[in-house]
Amino acid sequence: MSALREKAAWRTLEEHRQQLENQHLRDLFAADPGRAERYRADAAGWRLDYARHRVNDQTLEHLFALARECGVEARRDAMFAGEKVNTTEQRAALHIALRAPARKVIKVDGANVVPQVHAVLKRMGEFALAIREGRWLGFSGRPIRNIVNVGIGGSDLGPVMAYEALRHFSDRKLQMRFVSNVDYTDFAEAVHDLRPDETLFIIASKTFTTLETMTNAHSARDWLLAAADGDKAAVAKHFVALSTNEKAVEEFGISTDHMYGFWDWVGGRYSMDSAIGLSTMIAIGPEAFRDMLAGFHAMDEHFRTAPLERNLPVIMGLLGVWYNDFFGAETVAVLPYEQYLKRFPAYLQQLTMESNGKHVTLDGATVDVATGPIYWGEPGTNGQHSFYQLIHQGTRLIPCDFIGFGQSLNPSGRHHDLLLANMIAQAEALAFGKTLQQVEDEGISQELAPHRVFEGNRPSSLLLTERLTPTALGSLVALYEHIVFTQAAIWNINPFDQWGVELGKQLALRVVDEIESPRKPLNHDSATNATIAWYRKARSKTDEGASKSPAKAQRKVLVLDIGGSHVKAMLTGSQREVAIKSTRTLAPAEMIKQLRTMIRGWKYEAVSIGYPGPVVHERIAREPYNLGKGWVGFDFAKAFGCPVKIVNDAAMQALGSYEGGRMLFLGLGTGLGSAFIVDGIIEPMELAHLPYKKGTFEDYVGARGLKKLGKKKWHAHVFDVIEQLQAALEPDYVVLGGGNVRYLNELPAGVRRGDNHNAFAGGFRLWENKA
């Protein structure tokens, strides 16, 4: 028998469990009207309501006695003092130092680590601001707008969770994406619609050796270099590293100037508030990040100083042990009634299960009580419509942690009242259930009655606070970190190592080698051998298939941008642009004839045409103003011998310039092109011919207006027209394309200069996006 089961408090709890056996929560509430008041504790702005647990005062007394007997306080103090509590790796576990105020002194091997922590936070803050303020430019000189965090485990789950949780506080101009899986689909989908010259990759890896992360990091570098014509200098502008391994970061090609470090005393799953939180800091800004750290610190201080009887992490940790070891509960459901916390259960899975999924005690003896329970969950109310059935009426005991907020960050009508009403009602239903008597009193038939009975007596905690702020999130995460710690201290296991992930990793390296060298003999067990053999065969089929699919993925597209002065053409994958002159008599057959001589040898499978006039459902709706006749109804697909997509020329340029939100595009060329894109949907417009002064918009701001009125007056009209259209259409931004933009030295507020090449980008996008 292990020392734990021999402990006096443990034995007392075993006996006490039997006494409590027949007491329903209904009885406990009836016997003790004050329990709702008493079984409540507050810390760092959070309220824990633990009245709906199968405990009474004696239970709690025995549980606290167990904590004392197991030395929880001494272990906690050792962790806070920087002792090497991670004994199997001979390391301190000092995540609490990551959020310590600058004046604190926390020593590891005699050296204060707090100044290093703050030095890194300062550098992170400067970098985050450079990105947020558009001062950090990519290789083409455009500001970074997309941030892709590449990491896995602790280098992914915390950042993803925090980004989702604090999205309300994030800068919406920035796109945040996360790539973790070695499945290339994860990367492909994350960058699918991103411009490489506006994309920053954060390579997050404590060790900088993790197979998945390094594989994805190399793919990211290839993706960027392909767009930067192989210019290696671009890497410095588009990659930063978060790691403890300086050497490996440099070997990858990221200079230490672009590295944000942390230390071996920060475990991966305890690292979201270290440099690993850079994506969070970029999203919400350094100030809000500091608020989050303050939230963590407030809970740390509570855990460090509050008496066990009022100590939230200790109370919740002990209740967890109570169900896990005395009731055989195998899982804990975490049910946030807050959509922003949708990734919180996933985050907790690594924190709790990688920490406390251990089978031996600190001294290597096999444990003889159950350790870490399985954590799982989904946000309410969604879970109510899927798995709550089992929690209410199934045969297993599943303690639940409900998490709720007094105020919604997106208040509207009754939504939040309904949300919270559901959470409160679920806790009530689980605890008190519905007896057979109650069911029968409702007039339910005898046959149906058993199906309608709710046994109740199902325990839950309620964690409540006012609003999901960065501070509240910090305290919530720290709360669970210390729950995990408390339980590990009771079970006498090491929550800071993770040897259990190693074996699979090692075997995967051997297997991948055998897969890629198909003639190597297989010396595994018969089942593994058979599966490897199956995959060797299956992948060779995929290879044949794949050799066909790249062509499909990178369909060669010929893009024609038809304008009043030129018809320009470009082919997928080439930077070369060719052009023929337009005339007022140019007809489509003639255009194609002239083009053919220019593009001899070009191979394409599809054509995109930007047409200077109205296009409805990919058909030309009216003859062009500035060219010849014969365009309406012309069969371009037949003439080119491949599928053709026709869009309005401004719409095509607009599609290539689009960067999200509501965008008005105006093309200042021979005429005045216009298109509006809202959330990716293009609405081509014909604003040019609306009445303006003594003519139309186009008469004043088109090429004819420029010639007739002179630059100065034309300039004033352009500004006036933009102002009118901004007032009427309320775009988030206006992009000005077309050749005559070059005559504008300055631009009105909210207006950006487009790039004529975007017409081609738009033409290629037409076939990429099925737009």
Ligand SMILES: O=P(O)(O)OC[C@H]1O[C@H](O)[C@H](O)[C@@H](O)[C@@H]1O
């Ligand atoms: O940050 P990294 O060194 O890349 O590690 C990423 C993750 O992978 C490992 O296998 C561990 O199980 C995790 O604890 C860790 O968070």
